[in-house]
Amino acid sequence: MWTTAFVSGITLGSFYTLIALGFALIFGVTHTFNLAHGELLVLAGFVSYWLWKTFGLSLVFTFPAAILLSFAVCLILQRLFSRLREPLELNSVVVSFGVAILLQNSMLFCFSGDYRLIRVPALNQGLRLHTFYLSYGQLTLLALSLLVMGLLYLLMHQTYLGKALRATMQDREAAALAGINVGVMGVLAFGIGAVLIGLAGPLYGCIQYLYPTAGLQATLIAITITIFAGIGRLHGLILGGWILGLVESLAVVLLGASWREMVSAVMLLILLAMKPHGILGREG
Amino acid sequence: MRFKHCCGIACLLWLVFCCDLLSTIAAPIKIGEINPLSGRLAKPGLEIHQGVELAVAEVNEAGGIEGRMVELISRDDQSQPDVAISRAEELCGWKKVLALTGGYVDSLVGPISEVAKKYKIPYVASASLQKELTRHDNPYFFRVARLRGFVDPLCNFLYEHLRPQRLAILYAGTPGATEFARDLQSCLESRFIEAQIMEKFRPSTPDFTPLIGKLSSLKIDVIVSGGFFADHLLLVRQLRENRVYPKAYLGPFGIAYESFIREMGDDAEFLYSTCAWHPGITEPGTEKASEAFVDRFRNMFRREPNTTNMHGYTSTRALLVAMQQVLRQRKPLTGPNIRQALGELDLMLPMERLSFDEQGDPRHYQHRVVQIQKGRLVAVYPLERATGSMIYPMPQRSNRN
Numbered sequence: 001m002w003t004t005a006f007v008s009g010i011t012l013g014s015f016y017t018l019i020a021l022g023f024a025l026i027f028g029v030t031h032t033f034n035l036a037h038g039e040l041l042v043l044a045g046f047v048s049y050w051l052w053k054t055f056g057l058s059l060v061f062t063f064p065a066a067i068l069l070s071f072a073v074c075l076i077l078q079r080l081f082s083r084l085r086e087p088l089e090l091n092s093v094v095v096s097f098g099v100a101i102l103l104q105n106s107m108l109f110c111f112s113g114d115y116r117l118i119r120v121p122a123l124n125q126g127l128r129l130h131t132f133y134l135s136y137g138q139l140t141l142l143a144l145s146l147l148v149m150g151l152l153y154l155l156m157h158q159t160y161l162g163k164a165l166r167a168t169m170q171d172r173e174a175a176a177l178a179g180i181n182v183g184v185m186g187v188l189a190f191g192i193g194a195v196l197i198g199l200a201g202p203l204y205g206c207i208q209y210l211y212p213t214a215g216l217q218a219t220l221i222a223i224t225i226t227i228f229a230g231i232g233r234l235h236g237l238i239l240g241g242w243i244l245g246l247v248e249s250l251a252v253v254l255l256g257a258s259w260r261e262m263v264s265a266v267m268l269l270i271l272l273a274m275k276p277h278g279i280l281g282r283e284g
Numbered sequence: 285m286r287f288k289h290c291c292g293i294a295c296l297l298w299l300v301f302c303c304d305l306l307s308t309i310a311a312p313i314k315i316g317e318i319n320p321l322s323g324r325l326a327k328p329g330l331e332i333h334q335g336v337e338l339a340v341a342e343v344n345e346a347g348g349i350e351g352r353m354v355e356l357i358s359r360d361d362q363s364q365p366d367v368a369i370s371r372a373e374e375l376c377g378w379k380k381v382l383a384l385t386g387g388y389v390d391s392l393v394g395p396i397s398e399v400a401k402k403y404k405i406p407y408v409a410s411a412s413l414q415k416e417l418t419r420h421d422n423p424y425f426f427r428v429a430r431l432r433g434f435v436d437p438l439c440n441f442l443y444e445h446l447r448p449q450r451l452a453i454l455y456a457g458t459p460g461a462t463e464f465a466r467d468l469q470s471c472l473e474s475r476f477i478e479a480q481i482m483e484k485f486r487p488s489t490p491d492f493t494p495l496i497g498k499l500s501s502l503k504i505d506v507i508v509s510g511g512f513f514a515d516h517l518l519l520v521r522q523l524r525e526n527r528v529y530p531k532a533y534l535g536p537f538g539i540a541y542e543s544f545i546r547e548m549g550d551d552a553e554f555l556y557s558t559c560a561w562h563p564g565i566t567e568p569g570t571e572k573a574s575e576a577f578v579d580r581f582r583n584m585f586r587r588e589p590n591t592t593n594m595h596g597y598t599s600t601r602a603l604l605v606a607m608q609q610v611l612r613q614r615k616p617l618t619g620p621n622i623r624q625a626l627g628e629l630d631l632m633l634p635m636e637r638l639s640f641d642e643q644g645d646p647r648h649y650q651h652r653v654v655q656i657q658k659g660r661l662v663a664v665y666p667l668e669r670a671t672g673s674m675i676y677p678m679p680q681r682s683n684r685n
Binding site: 001002004008011012015104105108112113115116117119123124128133135137208209212216217221249252253256257258 | 513
């Protein structure tokens with residue numbers, strides 16, 4: 001039971017991280033609060049589902065289409081956000097809320113209100129070692145989240161582009177004064193965010209299920225993990241995701257399934273009170 | 285001259301009165317329908333809406349009610365109680381509908397029923413279970429479903445056929461599901477069957493694996509899950525992933541649907557559920573009416589109907605028949621008259637024999653226990669209504685043919 005809870009917590013945390021990555025990056029660089037993040041993710045999932053169901057494509061081959069679509073929508077969204085005036089966070093909330101409703105209704109029209117599931121039987125198989133069991137689905141989540149985090153880390157720390165993105169995240173005005181084109185950085189953040197959304201969407205349809213309003217839950221997860229990790233602290237996302245996943249899993253085992261959200265909410269509040277800049281955040 | 289003027293005015297007034305009377309007689313009968321057509325409950329809301337539409341179309345094709353056409357005014361409550369209230373206010377206060385129908389889940393049906401009460405307009409809800417709603421003194425509220433219709437057959441089935449050694453009752457934290465779990469538990473306890481674990485979870489929980497670990501360590505052999513469609517999608521799949529194979533998995537809400545079977549594929553095999561109606565599973569004596577409903581539905585919507593469609597149809601049929609009774613008795617179509625006719629109703633419909641008790645609950649609403657076998661729903665309990673025999677325990681995937 002304990003090993004199951006531990007494995008489940010870590011994989012759930014990895015899943016949370018994948019969902020939150022795109023949101024955290026876009027928010028960090030552009031300071032726009034994209035409430036339509038979950039809807040974009042679900043839309044990518046629906047595209048993947050449609051290709052899988054209609055043409056019998058393997059899940060892996062649906063990723064490029066999902067990434068391409070989320071890329072196109074994210075660029076439109078970026079154009080919308082780039083026209084906003086200060087206060088940017090507040091105005092982007094209003095605009096993205098409208099976009100979220102538009103996307104929800106479009107998906108309802110195109111894919112109906114039915115719950116959809118991308119079934120990949122191979123992910124239901126797994127590895128067993130005594131009482132320890134790890135399904136390939138869980139393994140995929142773990143590996144993919146680590147891989148994406150690793151690649152993102154390399155991009156942010158080993159390339160000039162990454163350094164420019166980090167500088168924009170830390171201080172937009174100072175970055176602009178240093179000659180960094182923050183507008184271009186915004187477009188890049190949306191582009192990379194779109195790739196991450198395009199990766200997470202099909203997995204969402206595979207690990208969870210898709211329906212037009214599922215995006216709200218994904219957006220909430222993304223916001224929670226981003227706050228948990230600390231705004232602009234991308235490497236804190238995976239740690240935040242794992243801690244949150246583990247706490248939720250242990251709460252189910254120790255206290256019962258109904259305590260899950262309560263415990264994670266209390267933990268988040270305590271963290272915000274004690275470390276308002278997130279688990280890896282530094283003041284100042 | 286003055287006398288001529290007076291006569292003229294009197295004639296004019298009489299003409300206006302006649303025209304008004306004529307227009308009232310020929311005017312369509314307006315009924316309102318409020319359903320969640322968007323938002324998180326859009327799927328069942330749209331299904332109920334289709335059932336309502338079909339019932340109205342059926343009556344209008346047959347020439348209306350006593351020669352008067354029925355006009356359906358549909359509104360979307362967006363799956364939000366506050367919107368449901370404003371839509372109900374609009375229909376009752378502004379559009380002046382004579383009655384209301386539709387509605388999915390108690391959190392939306394409850395507020396609508398209160399508005400209906402305020403305007404003295406009868407409301408026949410399509411899908412509502414919470415006992416609290418009919419305990420309120422609301423003579424204008426009726427519904428075509430009740431919780432006992434789920435609990436009794438499931439409790440009897442567990443007691444008479446499955447006899448679980450280690451039972452788990454899981455349920456979503458909604459009023460209806462919580463009441464269901466508690467009622468089932470007390471019914472089973474009265475028959476000396478104890479649940480090893482009772483666990484509440486939030487609807488749309490993202491991961492059931494820790495809970496599955498608990499069930500596995502308790503060596504649970506029968507799981508009753510009072511979750512909904514999406515919860516079953518995840519829980520059943522994660523049970524398989526974690527190699528936990530109970531002898532039976534019963535989910536009263538959300539499993540007995542073609543869409544569930546389609547999405548789950550083989551993983552849906554041998555799951556148990558309950559349903560009030562399904563094509564081929566109908567009240568004895570209503571086979572022809574049931575087939576006619578299925579044919580008409582296919583023609584209108586180009587797909588197979590399900591039990592939620594039938595709930596929408598049943599509630600609207602009840603309302604329309606009650607209105608017909610009022611007009612046949614040459615009474616005016618008013619809220620109190622329609623309410624009285626609903627109270628006296630005794631109809632045989634494919635889903636149920638429909639008559640309401642003093643509180644507005646249906647007297648005869650009973651589900652059948654069904655099992656998914658080879659991608660189809662097979663009624664397995666009660667035995668006199670069974671369309672096949674049950675397969676118990678559920679074969680493990682490796683032992684399936």
